[in-house]
Amino acid sequence: MKCIIVDDDPAQIELLTGYVKDISFLELVGTCVDAIEAIAVLEKSEVDLIFLDIQMPKISGLNMIRSLDNLPQVILVTSSEKHAITAFDQNVDDYLLKPIAFNRFLKAVNKTRNSYLKQKPIKKTPESIFIKVNSVLEKVRFTDILFIKADEDYVNVHLKNDQILVSTTMNKFIDKLPKSEFIRVHRSYIVRLDKIEKIDGQFLLIKDEIIKVSRTYKEAFFTRINTI
Template sequence: MKMKCLIVDDEPLARKGLEDFVSQTPFLEHVKSLASAIETIEFLKQNSIDILFLDIQMPDMTGIELLESFQDAPQVIFTTAHREFALDGFELNVIDFLLKPFSYSRFLKAVNKIVVDDDKREKSKAAKNYIFIKCNGMIIKVFIDDITFIETAKDYIQIHTVHDKYLTLVSLKHIEEELPKEKFIRVHRYYLVGLSHIKKLEGNLIYIGDHKIKISRILRNEVYKSIIGNKFIGRL
């Protein structure tokens, strides 16, 4: 699966250069390019990405200030013409710091750090069949295969399982990163569903047990493709 990339830079030529690099990289997908931090905040309220290529010096808010404002930041690679910002970037746990102008090989080296880290995380997730969550003052063991779907509930998420449901203070993005990608799919900004528990699909709805879960209009084609794949017999 390709990693979704958002490019944020107030310089059109810098955006175009990064777009070209992303298009040359088979495992990357360019989602959007934006020119300001404010646009980025609004975009990320509605969309999920894997990698944020972020310029530091921008007119309305610096990239550093933008990153500090996130409660749940995506993986960030800073891009800037100013070397003096490098230390600030690494203190914020960014993946890498690209000093303009940079080559495609240097760009690829930065991106490969994310790919290697993701591979390690996926192997680690595949090796375990449960997670621990905090709920009602207790630490509870939840088996991954028992999770039917997860939904947001204001600042919390509610984890539905075949036996019970649990409310815990964590973001949907964070729990998504802890679960194996081959077993769960994001179908909406508010929902993550367990593939093995899907009973049927109807239009923009997924049925899991007695629950009807809405599929985002933007994600509908991707969701259908991921769920059905080459297992469909007949004609849609």
């Protein structure tokens, strides 16, 4: 989760920055000393979570929340229990009472992350691609692809019982493939991982094709495959 810290107290920013760095799923993208600066950051950056001090000059944290149309997850920071009660009327995820202990911080961010994951839409991995063949777009399922081979100014898509010659580059084609299912093993080859039948040293066997894993792609390839 990408987060920002908004607080006019440098010591508080330093404390929270240290806490954020200890949480693997948090990424600090900025710190702000007032609401005006924070609003500017929100307009130009993707932010999932705000650690927001309530009592600040010019615009309070609560007034900042009221001014935003698309509100990220919010954890309010306050030195007053009274403000903490008010916080929940603003539809925030949690509050932290100063001085902030790390275990309380951890509880708040875990709660907020769970809420964030429930709200975040799940991106469905595409299952196919349309390939232009003689001015007609043909649907090809990714599971039907064995490997892709460079062929001069074309790429040759090898299927179980067919081949399709496509006028494109290997770099452009691999960008259209699910990264979890395909990997480049040579400047001239992209393979579907679950179609590999045998690995002998630096050579792969897919159907009747023997494919060499080049030095450039060797480490990345052997990191991806499941071995025992």
